[in-house]
Amino acid sequence: MRLLRRNKRDQLIKASKSRRNVNSSDLDVPGKSYKVFYNERLTKENRMLFRETRTKAKEHDYSYCWVTQGNIFVKQREGKAAQPVRSFDDLARIFGI
The missing domain is CATH 3.30.250 (Rec A Protein; domain 2)
Structure with missing residues (x-):
């Protein structure tokens, strides 16, 4: 995913760091569950x-x-x-x- 607004990107990265081990099922993505990384x-x-x-x-x-x-x-x-x-x-x- 690519975000255009730096503020939103920083908020997303900060939230992801507070909640480790996020996977695709947490984001309601259909199909097999896989770990999500933010870079x-x-x-x-x-x-x-x-x-x-x-x-x-x-x-x-x-x-x-x-x-x-x-x-x-x-x-x-x-x-x-x-x-x-x-x-x-x-x-x-x-x-x-």
Whole structure:
């Protein structure tokens, strides 16, 4: 599903995060039940950056890597501050590459 209004998209994503494990039968979609995922659309550059960020986060035992409103963040563990990733230079700074 693609939403035209950013406000509605943000409301939908926020609601989906508060209710985990949503499936198609919850949305009254006929047929076999399947799990529903909500993903933000990213530019090609940000998709590549996010993919590389996830890879580096796993290699360096970071617990969290996510996208919010098109911005990429990583966090080492609960209680630590989230660090924004805006470029490949940020990856070098954060992970010491």
